Amino acid sequence: MAEHPHALLIRKGYEAFSRGDMDTLRSMMASDASHHVPGSHPLSGDFKGIDTVLGYYGQLMEETGGTFRVELRSVLVDGRGHAVALHHATARRGDKSLDEDGGIIFRIVGDKITDLDECVADIDVDDAFWS
Numbered sequence: 001m002a003e004h005p006h007a008l009l010i011r012k013g014y015e016a017f018s019r020g021d022m023d024t025l026r027s028m029m030a031s032d033a034s035h036h037v038p039g040s041h042p043l044s045g046d047f048k049g050i051d052t053v054l055g056y057y058g059q060l061m062e063e064t065g066g067t068f069r070v071e072l073r074s075v076l077v078d079g080r081g082h083a084v085a086l087h088h089a090t091a092r093r094g095d096k097s098l099d100e101d102g103g104i105i106f107r108i109v110g111d112k113i114t115d116l117d118e119c120v121a122d123i124d125v126d127d128a129f130w131s
Contacts, residue, residue, distance in 0.1 A: 006083045006108050007075040013113065014072040014085065020061070022054050028113055029053065035116040039123050041130035053116075063130070065090040073101075081108050091129070098129045 001030035003011075009028060035047045035056060043063070047056040060068045068091040076084040083106040091098040100121045107115035120126045 004077045004079065005111070006077045006079075006081070006106075009012045009113070010075045010083050010085050010106060011054065011106065014087070014107065016068065016072065017057065022057070025054060025057070026050055030109065030112040030114045033114055033116070035118065036119060037098075037118050039127045039130070043130050044127075056105050060091075064093055067092045070102075079129060082106065083108060085089075100125055100126070 002073050003057055013025060015038045016022075016028070029050050032048070033050050033053055035053045037044045037047070037056070043059060044054070045051045068089070070087045070089045073086045073088060076086075084103060085106065086101070088101050089098060101121045102118065105111055105117040105119065
């Protein structure tokens with residue numbers, strides 16, 4: 001059985017992110033896409049618009065000296081424009097390290113990602129790492 005197109009889109013996005021391929025990510029997202037990051041640290045909040053979202057991804061790499069990595073574990077779809085990606089993230093910032101599970105709930109309209117709601121296993125761990 002072939003994988004659903006929305007699952008393929010999400011897998012392609014994770015691969016592009018892992019390569020630092022912002023041009024591919026830009027082509028996959030709506031111009032008014034939003035990425036919502038939980039927590040109460042300097043990188044949490046709502047990033048609205050494709051340039052702002054991609055800028056946030058650049059900040060992740062800058063803050064971690066390029067060590068931020070995500071390993072996609074699975075993708076779930078509902079066939080109605082929603083996908084859930086479960087992943088494992090690792091990174092280093094100075095003497096701090098991040099090693100936790102997380103996920104993103106995606107909203108897809110047509111063939112474009114319009115909204116990303118990020119979830120983490122432990123918000124306190126995330127806040128401590130990014131603060």
